[in-house]
Amino acid sequence: MQRLARGDREALGPLMERHHRRLFRIALSYLRDVDEAMDAVQETFVKAYQAASRWDPVSEVAPWLSRIAVNHAIDCYRRRQRRRRTEEPMPDHPIDHDGRWRVGDPSPESEVSGREVGHRIAAALQTLPERQRAIFVLRHYDERSLPEIADALGMSLGTVKSSLHRAIARLRTRLGSAQA
């Protein structure tokens, strides 16, 4: 990070090597779209490079990058919603998500089943308000602690706790049929 702060672009290589998969999973979990998730990862590293001089050396890099990624994902999601409102004014049902992500090299059966689970989860996550979804993604997919999440999203710890509770309550209602 110190090399990055001095403007050394070569320092991006090891940083990307270490974090790009994790950031991709965070963005994909939030956005449920591979192309948008890759754009989010790319922009996360661009912003990290631009903001490296302001990075506080006592803080850890991973939560800092997670914060940039999830905030970018929220912006991206808002833009998508606005675009859909103007381009597709009245969809009668939630937009279908294709399960285009790759999971190792699955068999056809496990691929179908994985995609089906992915669709159900995508539909359930889509019902969460933006902030609840961001909190849930950072906890469930990135395993961030509650204080880290509060810091990343600029919220109080109490709000993070109650929002995580609401998110889980909603998801268990939505996924009730999926468990049967």
Place this chain on the structure above:
Amino acid sequence: MTLFHERWRVRVSLLAAGVLEAHEEAAVRAHLQACDACRADFERSRRALDVLARDPARTADAPVSVEFLKTRVLARLDEVVVARPFRWGFAGVGLAAAALVVAIVPPLVQRMHTPGTATAVIVEQPLVPEDVMARMERRLARDSAARYLDEAQDLLVTVSAHPADCEKEHGRVDVGEEARRSRELLERRALMVDLGGDEVSSAQPLLDDVEGLLREVAALPACVHADSLEAIHKQMERRNVLMKIDLMTRELRG
């Protein structure tokens, strides 16, 4: 359900998510032994989280190599670097263009609105069909109202279930941030919800209830006795506000 019990339910969800401290975990596990409803909630949350653990996104690989990604990032950084800096000459051209628009457009608009001319007929034709526009506006109004209710719900849950202890005054809870957010939400309400519109008329009684509660929260001092929140919680309970918000946001979003 009492305020005390609602706090347990939050902790039960947090236990299922694996984020409780050891001492809190022991207390919640002891509570689960005595509370059937909480135990059922815990089991349902665990099952939902088990399904979520099977999400392929958790193990997904990025579809491009890190080298390719690096090339893209460096290209983006170059774009940023070569982006043209602000030039006063361009600002001058912009101002001149703006002045031209100011000089030309008003007379043009006046001509367009002169009755009996062919231009007037063309201008009156809508660019977007009226029914599509009406549907877009309806959708937008309902989405905004749903978002307002979501945010209000988050806030009310925090107030009733899990305010942090006040650092300044022992034995009190800190609702300073929630009071501030309530005031902010009330200010934004007029922008988010078209109160005169038919689109959200079915939500009107609930919106009134929510507004009343937000006003009470907005009037709270930063540090209050937990008992002071009991009245707000009882009102929410009596009117089933949280459940109604869940149902209404679902209805508004179709």
